[in-house]
Amino acid sequence: MTANLKECFRCRDNGFPNTMVGFRKIGEDATGKALWKPVQSDGKDHIHKTKENPNPQPQPEQESNGESREDKIERLALAKIEALNNIAKAIDKFAEVMRNKP
Numbered sequence: 001m002t003a004n005l006k007e008c009f010r011c012r013d014n015g016f017p018n019t020m021v022g023f024r025k026i027g028e029d030a031t032g033k034a035l036w037k038p039v040q041s042d043g044k045d046h047i048h049k050t051k052e053n054p055n056p057q058p059q060p061e062q063e064s065n066g067e068s069r070e071d072k073i074e075r076l077a078l079a080k081i082e083a084l085n086n087i088a089k090a091i092d093k094f095a096e097v098m099r100n101k102p
């Protein structure tokens with residue numbers, strides 16, 4: 001559960017006062033200082049409001065790992081090729097078993 005909500009200074013500086021955020025501890029840096037990540041009251045990652053984007057929506061989890069669309073397409077294509085190769089191997093194996101049957 002997130003602790004007390006605080007006004008986000010970054011949003012305030014961008015012209016959006018009274019944006020309340022909570023903070024979730026995500027770890028510590030090399031010096032042992034706690035690292036906090038701003039989260040919204042609904043528990044989703046907080047994205048700072050800007051004039052260009054006054055109502056930012058948190059990105060879905062699977063989009064936030066830094067993988068580009070092209071990388072994702074390539075990864076899925078490779079997974080598909082691998083699956084097809086496995087099927088082909090299984091068919092070969094099956095054919096071999098049948099051939100060796102008395």
Ligand SMILES: [Zn+2]
Nearest residue numbers: 008010011048
């Ligand atoms: Zn903010």
